[in-house]
Amino acid sequence: MDASNKHEDAGKTLEAQAKAFFDSAPPLHNSHKISQDLNHFIQHNSSSLENGEARRIVCVTSGGTTAPLEQRCVRYVDNFSSGHRGATSTEYFLKAGYAVIFLHRRGSFQPFCRSLPDDPLLECFEPTNDLNIQVREAYSEAVKRAYMNHHTAVEGCLLLKLPFSTIFEYLQMLQMIAISMRCVGPRAMFYLAAAVSDYYVPWKDMVEHKIQSGSHLLDVKLVQVPKMLSVLRKDWAPQAFCISFKLETDSSILLNKANAALDKYNMHAVVANELLTRKERVVVVTSAEKITVLRDNSESANDVEDPLIKLLSERHTAYIEDSSR
Amino acid sequence: MDASNKHEDAGKTLEAQAKAFFDSAPPLHNSHKISQDLNHFIQHNSSSLENGEARRIVCVTSGGTTAPLEQRCVRYVDNFSSGHRGATSTEYFLKAGYAVIFLHRRGSFQPFCRSLPDDPLLECFEPTNDLNIQVREAYSEAVKRAYMNHHTAVEGCLLLKLPFSTIFEYLQMLQMIAISMRCVGPRAMFYLAAAVSDYYVPWKDMVEHKIQSGSHLLDVKLVQVPKMLSVLRKDWAPQAFCISFKLETDSSILLNKANAALDKYNMHAVVANELLTRKERVVVVTSAEKITVLRDNSESANDVEDPLIKLLSERHTAYIEDSSR
Numbered sequence: 001m002d003a004s005n006k007h008e009d010a011g012k013t014l015e016a017q018a019k020a021f022f023d024s025a026p027p028l029h030n031s032h033k034i035s036q037d038l039n040h041f042i043q044h045n046s047s048s049l050e051n052g053e054a055r056r057i058v059c060v061t062s063g064g065t066t067a068p069l070e071q072r073c074v075r076y077v078d079n080f081s082s083g084h085r086g087a088t089s090t091e092y093f094l095k096a097g098y099a100v101i102f103l104h105r106r107g108s109f110q111p112f113c114r115s116l117p118d119d120p121l122l123e124c125f126e127p128t129n130d131l132n133i134q135v136r137e138a139y140s141e142a143v144k145r146a147y148m149n150h151h152t153a154v155e156g157c158l159l160l161k162l163p164f165s166t167i168f169e170y171l172q173m174l175q176m177i178a179i180s181m182r183c184v185g186p187r188a189m190f191y192l193a194a195a196v197s198d199y200y201v202p203w204k205d206m207v208e209h210k211i212q213s214g215s216h217l218l219d220v221k222l223v224q225v226p227k228m229l230s231v232l233r234k235d236w237a238p239q240a241f242c243i244s245f246k247l248e249t250d251s252s253i254l255l256n257k258a259n260a261a262l263d264k265y266n267m268h269a270v271v272a273n274e275l276l277t278r279k280e281r282v283v284v285v286t287s288a289e290k291i292t293v294l295r296d297n298s299e300s301a302n303d304v305e306d307p308l309i310k311l312l313s314e315r316h317t318a319y320i321e322d323s324s325r
Numbered sequence: 326m327d328a329s330n331k332h333e334d335a336g337k338t339l340e341a342q343a344k345a346f347f348d349s350a351p352p353l354h355n356s357h358k359i360s361q362d363l364n365h366f367i368q369h370n371s372s373s374l375e376n377g378e379a380r381r382i383v384c385v386t387s388g389g390t391t392a393p394l395e396q397r398c399v400r401y402v403d404n405f406s407s408g409h410r411g412a413t414s415t416e417y418f419l420k421a422g423y424a425v426i427f428l429h430r431r432g433s434f435q436p437f438c439r440s441l442p443d444d445p446l447l448e449c450f451e452p453t454n455d456l457n458i459q460v461r462e463a464y465s466e467a468v469k470r471a472y473m474n475h476h477t478a479v480e481g482c483l484l485l486k487l488p489f490s491t492i493f494e495y496l497q498m499l500q501m502i503a504i505s506m507r508c509v510g511p512r513a514m515f516y517l518a519a520a521v522s523d524y525y526v527p528w529k530d531m532v533e534h535k536i537q538s539g540s541h542l543l544d545v546k547l548v549q550v551p552k553m554l555s556v557l558r559k560d561w562a563p564q565a566f567c568i569s570f571k572l573e574t575d576s577s578i579l580l581n582k583a584n585a586a587l588d589k590y591n592m593h594a595v596v597a598n599e600l601l602t603r604k605e606r607v608v609v610v611t612s613a614e615k616i617t618v619l620r621d622n623s624e625s626a627n628d629v630e631d632p633l634i635k636l637l638s639e640r641h642t643a644y645i646e647d648s649s650r
Contacts (some may be wrong), residue, residue, distance in 0.1 A: 033467040066403070074574065074600070077545075078391070094463070107432065110444065111421040119435065125472045133472050147450045147458050195399070218524040220402075220545040249399065275399070 015235075017226035024203050025168040026071075035164060035172065038101070038180045039136045044098035046184050052127045055318065056187045058098045058178050061104025063309075065167040069205045069220060077164075077222070081195035083108025083304070085245075085278070088161070089191060090159070091149075092309035098189070099158050100306020101177055103170070105153035106163040106196070112149040115142045115301075123160065145316035167197040171228055186323035188240035189316055190232065193271075195247065200225050228264035240317045242267050243312060249275045269312070282308060340560075342551035347500070349580045351396075359498065360488060363426070363505045364625050370424035381641065383423045384502050386519035387411020388430025390492040394545060401491075404521035404549070408433025410570075410603070410630070414516060415484070416474075417634035424483045426502055428495070430518070431488040437474040440467045441627075470599045492522040496553055503561035511648035513565035514619050514641055515557065518596075520572065525550050526532045528575040529636075554590035566644045567592050568637060574600045581612045593644065594637065607633060 012020070028034070045055045064079030064085065087109035090100050094111075102111065116139070117123040124139040135143050153159035162177075164170040181188040200221035231244055244267045246258040251274050258272035262285055273282040281303060284291045293311060295304035353359070370380045373639050388411065388505040389404030397638060410436035415425050419436075424646075427436065441464070442448040465519070489495040506513040524547035535642035558567055569592045571583040577601050583597035587610055597608040609616045618636060622626035 009471055069402070070574075074405050074572070076396070076403055076405065080399050080401065107443075112633070113447070118432075122435070122472065122475050124440070125468075127473065127476065143450075144458050148452065150447050152450065164611050217551050218547040220547065222543040222545070224541050247399070249395075297426075305558065325611075 007061045009180065014230055018054065018228060020224050021202075022172065025172060026203055028169060028172045030040065031176070035176060035180070037160060037162075038177060041101065041157060042180055044157045046187070046261060048109075051097075052197070052257070054187060056098050057101065057181060057184050058093050058189040058191050059101040059103060060086050060090050060093065060191045061103045061170075062090075062197075063108030064195040064297060065105070065197045066165055067167050067197040067222065068206065069201055071203065075198065077199070077220075079195040079197060080276050081108070083110075084114065085192075086193040086229075087111045087114060087152050088303050088305040089193060089309055091193040092303070092305050093191070093313075094153055096309055096313045098313075100153075100160070102159060102161045103173055103177065103194070104161065104163055107306045108183060109152070109237055110150075110161075111159065112146045124243065136294075139315055167200050167225060168197065168203070170194065170227075174228070174232070176237055178232055178240070181237055181240065185239045186241065189236060189312075190237065190240055191312070192229070192240045192242070192244045196314070197320075199223060227265065229267070233266045239323065241316050243269050246270055246272045247275060247278070248272075253288070255283065255285065258283070262287060269315065270312060271308070279304060284308070329478050334368060335637045339551060339555055339605065341555050343553060344534075345526075346551050347497065348444050350497060351528055353494060353497045356497075356501070358460045360505070362471075363502060364469070366426065366482060367505055367509065368423070369482045371512070372486075376422075379512060381423050381514065381645075382426065382509050383514040384428060384499075384506065384518050385411050385415050385418065385516045386428045386495075386499065386521075388433030389440075389520040390430070390495045390522045391457055391490055392492050392522040392525040393531065394526055400454040401572055402522065402524070404520040404522060404544075406430070406433070408435075409439065410517040412436045412439060413628050413630040414518060414626075414634055417628070417630050417640075418516070419478055419483060421487045421634055423514070423638075424479075425485070425492065426506075427484060428502065429486065429488055430519070435475075435486075436478070436484065439472045441471055470517060474546060492525050492550060493528070496518065496520065496550075498555070499557070500561055503557055504566070506562055508563065511566065511645045513562060513569045515565055516637070517554070517560065517567070517569045519531045524548060552590065554576065554586075554592070558591045564648065566641050568596060571595055571597045572600060572603065573597075580608065581617070583608070587612060594640065604629060609633070609636060 001231045017323070033223045042057060045057055064284055066076040066078045069075045069077065071166035075142050083104055086104060090102050090111040093100050104199035124143055125133045126137055128134050154161070163171055170279065178190070201222055229244055244261060244265060246254065246261050248254045248257060254272050254274055258270045260269065268286065270285045272285055280295050282293050284293060293304060293308045296302045296307065367382060373380050388408035389406035391401040391403045394400040394402065399641055408429055411427070411429060415427050415436040418425050449460055449468055450458045451461045452460050462639070485499055489498055503515070526547055554569055569586060569590060571579065572584050573579045573582060579597050579599055585596040586592065587595045595610045595612065599611055605620050606619050609618060616636065618629060618633045621627045621632070
């Protein structure tokens with residue numbers, strides 16, 4: 001698992017680094033099925049009308065990617081992310097009239113399921129007198145609403161859910177989605193809330209079997225993942241409206257990092273958020289302004305994603321109008 | 326995150342290494358509540374009778390532990406483990422008359438829920454004509470059985486579920502459980518199916534904030550986790566019947582590794598299993614014999630854990646009888 005190609009990579013252009021990443025990645029399972037589902041979803045939604053206009057499509061990425069340390073993966077470096085931001089935002093994008101491709105980490109939070117307990121099956125039911133089970137009164141409305149909203153979105157072809165685990169799966173699927181969405185032009189949005197690995201072990205450098213634990217010290221050398229945000233903006237989906245996220249635990253460097261990301265990746269906006277206050281407050285950083293978005297805390301059920309998605313949807317409208325001039 | 330104390334640690338006795346690990350670990354949340362629940366569970370079960378004898382208690386560990394790379398944890402090294410082995414084994418231990426302490430990774434497989442789809446809430450229901458929802462016919466028996474079995478075990482004080490995520494939480498809880506179970510003597514069993522991190526970054530060596538991703542290469546140095554199986558056997562629960570697991574992807578080294586673990590940690594048995602065939606076949610390695618246990622594949626619903634737990638339960642009976650002589 002030594003990163004023997006480190007010096008080689010550092011001098012390469014970004015395009016060459018991206019190509020090397022994809023060439024060496026393990027092939028994506030089910031890529032034919034994913035491609036079919038994607039094309040059907042995009043065709044259906046780009047030809048259907050919402051208030052007399054073609055529907056907008058957003059790709060929401062959600063949850064963390066893993067970087068395997070072994071080919072037959074036992075150990076991996078993971079990024080903490082519950083997927084709460086992506087799942088919640090998906091609900092508000094649907095409410096705002098978008099069709100949503102929800103590219104999410106397997107097992108992370110799902111849209112419409114946030115108000116349910118961790119283990120809904122075991123906690124939402126109770127036994128009845130006739131040896132049967134029923135949904136508990138306290139959860140009955142929440143379970144019904146979760147099921148109905150989810151069912152309506154999926155059956156109505158407004159929500160397409162695609163799961164990933166590794167950084168290899170995530171980037172291969174993001175590329176497929178971006179290229180499939182080119183036909184949507186500026187009506188496409190990327191809302192990149194996933195916590196994507198910064199470092200990985202290239203597949204060909206990886207040991208095949210489980211790392212043996214004989215020695216007192218384990219030294220893991222990882223190389224930087226090519227900065228695919230730039231490639232997405234420049235090559236994969238140059239017309240799409242692109243939002244990325246910057247999460248830090250240290251507030252003193254957050255806005256500078258967000259500004260740097262805006263410039264470096266040429267994003268339309270970067271949503272800056274801090275780990276401890278991320279459900280209360282985010283700052284939307286664009287080249288022209290910094291807008292603080294706060295959760296309306298008059299009711300505990302309110303989400304910061306409600307005003308955030310309203311703001312981004314308005315900016316997207318302006319962007320579409322600008323593009324057509 | 327440099328492991329500056331590596332040379333220091335290598336020369337220490339195991340007891341000193343274990344002490345250093347616990348002294349430097351972040352304090353366990355809810356330790357008072359966990360301790361209360363544990364004591365109540367153990368008292369209740371050690372005084373209740375099963376066929377005229379005090380009930381046996383097994384601690385089943387399940388799922389993988391994480392080793393955080395940052396104190397405010399964004400990145401961590403994780404061990405792949407669905408928790409399927411531990412969840413399934415728990416069902417068979419309950420069937421065999423044991424009370425089970427299920428020490429499991431948060432979000433891993435739960436006992437009695439294996440036959441349900443991944444996302445039971447969204448997949449098990451269907452809308453009714455009167456704008457309500459009901460359990461789908463195809464899942465109705467499975468949902469009812471899952472709920473009822475789980476409910477009966479928890480309400481009957483036969484199943485205590487304790488969740489962990491990090492290696493720090495896991496080892497602190499395992500120590501609490503082992504010490505609380507001393508009073509049960511040889512009627513206690515440890516069935517250690519969790520995939521426990523071999524390496525970690527000591528808490529005090531860890532950076533507080535998120536690692537910055539400026540440089541091309543990330544070099545993560547981890548030190549070996551003290552071999553707590555030895556400490557469990559020798560100090561925490563010297564009278565308990567102890568089973569550990571050895572999972573490898575390389576079959577050529579599996580049995581040697583299992584034998585080595587048996588000797589090194591003084592286990593009563595080691596269950597050897599290979600990643601690709603782990604649901605079909607395991608080998609129980611004791612100092613006297615190697616017993617291959619196969620899934621009865623006459624029915625697809627059969628589990629290899631069924632004959633495995635029967636065998637271990639018999640061996641445990643013999644161990645209890647030997648201990649009382």
